[in-house]
Amino acid sequence: MSKKVLIGVAWPYVNGDIHVGHLGGYLLPADIVARFHRLKGDDVLMVSGSDCYGTPITVEADKKGLKPEEVVDMYHKKDLELFKMYGLDYNLYTKTTTQKHKEVVHEVFLKLLDNGYIEKGVMQQYYAIDDNQFLPDRYVEGTCPYCNAGNQRSDQCESCGRWLKDGELIDPVSKLTGSKVTLKDTEHYFLNFEKLESQLREYLDANKENWKKWVWNEANGWLKEGLQRRAITRDMDWSIDLPIEEIKKRDESKQLKDFAGKHIYVWFEAVIGYLSATRAWCEMEEGTSDTIFKRDEGQSRNWEDWWKSSDSVIYNFMGQDNLVFHALMWPGQLMGLDDGYQLPKFVVVNKFLNYEGKKFSKSRNWTIDSKVIAEKYGVDLVRYYIARNLPENKEGNFTWEDFVASVNNELVANLGNLVNRTLTFINSKFNGELESENFKPDMTLSQTALKLMIKTKAFLFFEGITEKERESGEKDMVYNPEINNWLGSEQFEYLNRFTELQNGSNGPWLVNALDTVMGYSRLANQYFDATKVWERVKEGKDGKDQAQEILLNLVNVLYDLSIIMYPFMPETSGKLLRMLGRETIKTEMGSDMWKSVFDEDCTRQLITHLKLSEVELLFDKLDPEKVLAEKDSTD
RNA sequence: CGCGGGGUGGAGCAGUGGUAGCUCGUCAGGCUCAUAACCUGAAGGUCGUGCGUUCGAAUCGUACCCCCGCAACCA
Numbered sequence A: 001m002s003k004k005v006l007i008g009v010a011w012p013y014v015n016g017d018i019h020v021g022h023l024g025g026y027l028l029p030a031d032i033v034a035r036f037h038r039l040k041g042d043d044v045l046m047v048s049g050s051d052c053y054g055t056p057i058t059v060e061a062d063k064k065g066l067k068p069e070e071v072v073d074m075y076h077k078k079d080l081e082l083f084k085m086y087g088l089d090y091n092l093y094t095k096t097t098t099q100k101h102k103e104v105v106h107e108v109f110l111k112l113l114d115n116g117y118i119e120k121g122v123m124q125q126y127y128a129i130d131d132n133q134f135l136p137d138r139y140v141e142g143t144c145p146y147c148n149a150g151n152q153r154s155d156q157c158e159s160c161g162r163w164l165k166d167g168e169l170i171d172p173v174s175k176l177t178g179s180k181v182t183l184k185d186t187e188h189y190f191l192n193f194e195k196l197e198s199q200l201r202e203y204l205d206a207n208k209e210n211w212k213k214w215v216w217n218e219a220n221g222w223l224k225e226g227l228q229r230r231a232i233t234r235d236m237d238w239s240i241d242l243p244i245e246e247i248k249k250r251d252e253s254k255q256l257k258d259f260a261g262k263h264i265y266v267w268f269e270a271v272i273g274y275l276s277a278t279r280a281w282c283e284m285e286e287g288t289s290d291t292i293f294k295r296d297e298g299q300s301r302n303w304e305d306w307w308k309s310s311d312s313v314i315y316n317f318m319g320q321d322n323l324v325f326h327a328l329m330w331p332g333q334l335m336g337l338d339d340g341y342q343l344p345k346f347v348v349v350n351k352f353l354n355y356e357g358k359k360f361s362k363s364r365n366w367t368i369d370s371k372v373i374a375e376k377y378g379v380d381l382v383r384y385y386i387a388r389n390l391p392e393n394k395e396g397n398f399t400w401e402d403f404v405a406s407v408n409n410e411l412v413a414n415l416g417n418l419v420n421r422t423l424t425f426i427n428s429k430f431n432g433e434l435e436s437e438n439f440k441p442d443m444t445l446s447q448t449a450l451k452l453m454i455k456t457k458a459f460l461f462f463e464g465i466t467e468k469e470r471e472s473g474e475k476d477m478v479y480n481p482e483i484n485n486w487l488g489s490e491q492f493e494y495l496n497r498f499t500e501l502q503n504g505s506n507g508p509w510l511v512n513a514l515d516t517v518m519g520y521s522r523l524a525n526q527y528f529d530a531t532k533v534w535e536r537v538k539e540g541k542d543g544k545d546q547a548q549e550i551l552l553n554l555v556n557v558l559y560d561l562s563i564i565m566y567p568f569m570p571e572t573s574g575k576l577l578r579m580l581g582r583e584t585i586k587t588e589m590g591s592d593m594w595k596s597v598f599d600e601d602c603t604r605q606l607i608t609h610l611k612l613s614e615v616e617l618l619f620d621k622l623d624p625e626k627v628l629a630e631k632d633s634t635d
Numbered sequence B: 001c002g003c004g005g006g007g008u009g010g011a012g013c014a015g016u017g018g019u020a021g022c023u024c025g026u027c028a029g030g031c032u033c034a035u036a037a038c039c040u041g042a043a044g045g046u047c048g049u050g051c052g053u054u055c056g057a058a059u060c061g062u063a064c065c066c067c068c069g070c071a072a073c074c075a
Helices: A020-039 A055-064 A068-085 A099-114 A194-206 A213-225 A244-248 A266-270 A273-283 A320-337 A370-377 A379-388 A400-430 A447-455 A467-472 A483-491 A493-500 A510-531 A540-564 A570-579 A624-634
Strands: A004-009 A043-050 A092-095 A118-128 A140-143 A170-174 A181-191 A233-235 A262-264 A312-319 A346-350 A353-355 A396-398 A433-435 A609-611
Touching: A004 A020, A004 A273, A020 A043, A020 A312, A020 A346, A020 A353, A020 A370, A020 A379, A020 A396, A020 A510, A043 A068, A043 A273, A055 A068, A068 A092, A068 A370, A092 A273, A099 A118, A099 A244, A099 A266, A099 A273, A099 A320, A170 A181, A181 A233, A181 A320, A194 A213, A194 A320, A213 A320, A213 A346, A262 A266, A266 A320, A312 A320, A320 A346, A370 A379, A379 A400, A379 A510, A379 A570, A396 A400, A400 A433, A400 A510, A400 A540, A400 A570, A400 A624, A433 A540, A510 A540, A540 A570
Parallel strands: A004 A043, A004 A312, A043 A092, A312 A346, A353 A396
Antiparallel strands: A118 A181, A140 A170, A233 A262, A433 A609
16 A cells, blocks of 8 residues: 655745745645655655735735735736746645635634634734734835834834834824724633643654754754744734634633624644645545645545554645644644644754845845746756755855856756767667667676776675675676666665654755756766767777667666756756657656665566667756846846 | 754865864866866865863853744744
């Protein structure tokens, strides 16, 4: 039976364009891991959607003179197109404005209420007197009590940088109407995290080895500090309603005095999207125009298989600003349901990806349009560059100069060149066809090649080698089982790690995994040189037979590469496979493409016959001057 | 003393007690199948600073300096 893997990707706010930083922070890492699991034939469900409610949306709507719904529709549509373009392979990408989401949110709310984790409380909030409405902090401005600067936000004075507490702002007024604002008591529901603390402690301790160290430490820091109850309702119209009718059936002690204007706070509701989207996907027959939808043959349509089965694994991907919600709040919500829910096992958080050393900033026009860059340079180049710069441990940086260098010196020079030199060689010397019944796993390689491979750790190819022999590289060894033996044992430890996360590896470390792909390509280039295959073909029939075997070896490496690069560069993978005359990757459940490369039992079928399709360049070289001009255009 | 992360050759990063590594760049050489690509070799680091623990510290402790993130509805 296929393992169930649920990949929950943080829900992007639909108040602006998705830039390269979002891609690097969580969108692309999630997609890479999802594709990896699909290669292994796992039953993968990747869900996410647009986070549609809350103040950021209404702020953007005001700015554009639109209704919140219109802003949501506009950006949701744009995001859908962008994600399709980047090949982000969601099973369901939906939004939080759906009926299903609302239903599930209500269900969760009521369950937590009944279980005693939600309680009432009174807090103070800004209230516009003339307009008769509560205002979010963002909509209040006044004079800073410290530096007397006017027109400052209620939370921070931009002039002197001080943080302001509620009520400190002098002469606060509504940004919308100019109406005078005061602080007023307001009753809300709160989630009592204190009651969940010991369970959260257990949860963290159980996952110490599964999360990156800094992620765990940060979550641990929050928990040690002590979690306080947190408001889960607001006086804010652009939000999901409370299930008032249902609440009214409850005991009086659970009811607010006045439900008017009370809505569910976005932080509480958005994460429930993982659950609601799973359930929606299970019930859906097909996608709609405002979703990305995909279902493979044989995938389970019982949502509990992902959420309540012990052999399902849940991942969550997010940017660092979302850490506390995913590492503590959301697990807390699930615990409070007390209904056998699986908790996220891998909370995968990345830091931010900066742009030329500075934070991406829409307001300062310091941003790269994800769509434009992909159109110009190709999705896979961008995917590659982002993937190799993922801010897994510390902030990453996107620079145009580095982008060109990475593409030209790594992708083109190493991987692209390997493919091109191998395939054009086969074309010119063998008319694009190879066939060797003699191609067996026990072929003997040249001494030089041996030495090289031994040095580069490829010695794991060979059986019975001693440390001394390894150092000298002298032994005339036999090329043992297959290339994949080596793959399985050493190089692919990384790739294996990034999902299994065994041995306390605190991953996933996608950068390392990508490094492995490139390292494998580099090794093949060394092999090409060491075997001097271009000389072999000049040495009569024997030489040509040898060359054929060498090339078949290389072809098999290319096949491996096309598969292991797939999670990172799916388009390129398909392109390479087509050139090799192979089928492109199928990642249906149970297809187990991974096993065709990575298989401990070495049952893999080697390619012994080859008929090349038309050969083309895998990547085009970038013109540095043209690309560097991009930088100036954003200044 | 709010919480947390980081400071390792020109750049970007691995490395958490035992001869300082990788990718890119630089320099020299080789090769010519290949997108002036590939391969080999070399130069280049007192691992932020001081003190301490230890036979031994980039790695542990401590003090300090610098950069950054979060704490706010910025991914």
